[in-house]
Amino acid sequence: MLRLRYPWAKYGRNVHCHLSTSLWSPNRQIVIGNNVGIGPRCILLSDVTIGNKVMIAAGVYFVSADEHRVDVIGKAMWDSGNGRTGRIIVENDVWIGIGAIILGPVTIGRGSVVAAGSVVAHNVPPYAVVGGVPATLLKMRFSPAEIEEHERLLAGAGSD
Numbered sequence: 001m002l003r004l005r006y007p008w009a010k011y012g013r014n015v016h017c018h019l020s021t022s023l024w025s026p027n028r029q030i031v032i033g034n035n036v037g038i039g040p041r042c043i044l045l046s047d048v049t050i051g052n053k054v055m056i057a058a059g060v061y062f063v064s065a066d067e068h069r070v071d072v073i074g075k076a077m078w079d080s081g082n083g084r085t086g087r088i089i090v091e092n093d094v095w096i097g098i099g100a101i102i103l104g105p106v107t108i109g110r111g112s113v114v115a116a117g118s119v120v121a122h123n124v125p126p127y128a129v130v131g132g133v134p135a136t137l138l139k140m141r142f143s144p145a146e147i148e149e150h151e152r153l154l155a156g157a158g159s160d
Helices: 144-156
Strands: 015-017 022-024 030-032 036-038 043-045 047-050 054-056 061-064 087-090 101-104 106-108 128-131 136-140
Touching: 087 101, 101 106
Parallel strands: 015 036, 022 043, 030 047, 036 054, 043 061, 047 087, 061 101, 087 106
Antiparallel strands: 128 136
């Protein structure tokens, strides 16, 4: 599906993207890594880089926070142009729950989880679990010592 509908998008191996998903990028910069699942009805309306082993549930939206200019004096918003400067980066081993909205520019850190229905408007640290509107830190997946051990084991297994 990606090759036919979005020949400008770059993607790795084992990418599963539901047919109802829509991609659009102001600079035609959508890059998807290896082993990525993108659920039904997802919409990517931003420059987006998605790492490896990422799970994106149904109905997740990726949009630039400055999609429409609202700061131009003397012009209607319709006439003010677009901002679209924000790149969204999703690092490796991330799980984004159903119906989440990701507002760029943000980075969602390695190994993190975004709860269903959340609105991510700020960077998410690695191994964080965030949720809510706006998304805030709910907990860390691991302690610092566990993160170190987890990273060591992943590196030893040759994992992305």
